[in-house]
Amino acid sequence: QKEVEQNSGPLSVPEGAIASLNCTYSDRGSQSFFWYRQYSGKSPELIMFIYSNGDKEDGRFTAQLNKASQYVSLLIRDSQPSDSATYLCAVSNTGNQFYFGTGTSLTVIP
Amino acid sequence: DAGITQSPRHKVTETGTPVTLRCHQTENHRYMYWYRQDPGHGLRLIHYSYGVKDTDKGEVSDGYSVSRSKTEDFLLTLESATSSQTSVYFCATLTSGGSTDTQYFGPGTRLTVL
Numbered sequence: 001q002k003e004v005e006q007n008s009g010p011l012s013v014p015e016g017a018i019a020s021l022n023c024t025y026s027d028r029g030s031q032s033f034f035w036y037r038q039y040s041g042k043s044p045e046l047i048m049f050i051y052s053n054g055d056k057e058d059g060r061f062t063a064q065l066n067k068a069s070q071y072v073s074l075l076i077r078d079s080q081p082s083d084s085a086t087y088l089c090a091v092s093n094t095g096n097q098f099y100f101g102t103g104t105s106l107t108v109i110p
Numbered sequence: 111d112a113g114i115t116q117s118p119r120h121k122v123t124e125t126g127t128p129v130t131l132r133c134h135q136t137e138n139h140r141y142m143y144w145y146r147q148d149p150g151h152g153l154r155l156i157h158y159s160y161g162v163k164d165t166d167k168g169e170v171s172d173g174y175s176v177s178r179s180k181t182e183d184f185l186l187t188l189e190s191a192t193s194s195q196t197s198v199y200f201c202a203t204l205t206s207g208g209s210t211d212t213q214y215f216g217p218g219t220r221l222t223v224l
Contacts, residue, residue: 031210032210032211034212034213042217042218043200043215043216043217043218044153044200044215045215046212046213046214049210049212051210088152088153090153090213092211092213096141096160096204096211097155097158097168098143098155098202098213099155100145100152100153100154101152102150102151102152103152
C-alpha cells in the first residue's frame, strides 16, 4: 500500500501570515511530488511540483522536499482569503501512477 | 488547462442500473485516469489507460469497467450501480514534457445512486 499522509486540519491562519502544509509518504521509490489546490465543488488544480531535494519557489508558494525523511511541505507566504481551500499532496512513481493524500483544509481569516 | 471535459456533469440514477461516464480530451495525451473522491478518502484511482485499448486497474476497480477506443475518449461504466458508488468522479490526463509528467483534472461528475 502506497500511503500519502496529510493532517486533515482544518488549519486556520490570519491574512498575511505563512501557512505551512505537510505531507509524508511511504514509498521510497516515489519520484515526483505535487501540490494541488481544490476549492469546494471544484476539481483539483496544480499549484506546483518538486522532484529534487530542497526548496522550490513559485511566487508566494514554496515546496520543500526531503527524500531521506520522506517528507514534502508547502509554504504559502502572505496568505490571502482566496487561498482558503483544500490542499492535496500527491506523489508519483516511474509507472505514472499518482497517489493522493486526503487533503488539508486551509482557512485564511481576514 | 488540459482541454478535458466530462459528461454528464451531474447524474442521479437508481440502484442496479448501468451508468457510463465520458471523459474527452483534446490534447492527444497518452495516459488517462479515472478517480473517485469521497470525504475522508481523498482521490482514489479506479482505472487508468496508457493508450488506445490499453487499460489497467487501480485500487478501487471493483464494480467498474473502462474502455478507450479512441485517444481522446475514456469511458467509465458502472455495470450495476450501487449506493456505495455515489461519489464525485474525476478524469485526469498526464501531460508529459519538461522536467516531470503532471496530471491535470477535468471538472468532475457528481453521481448519486438512489
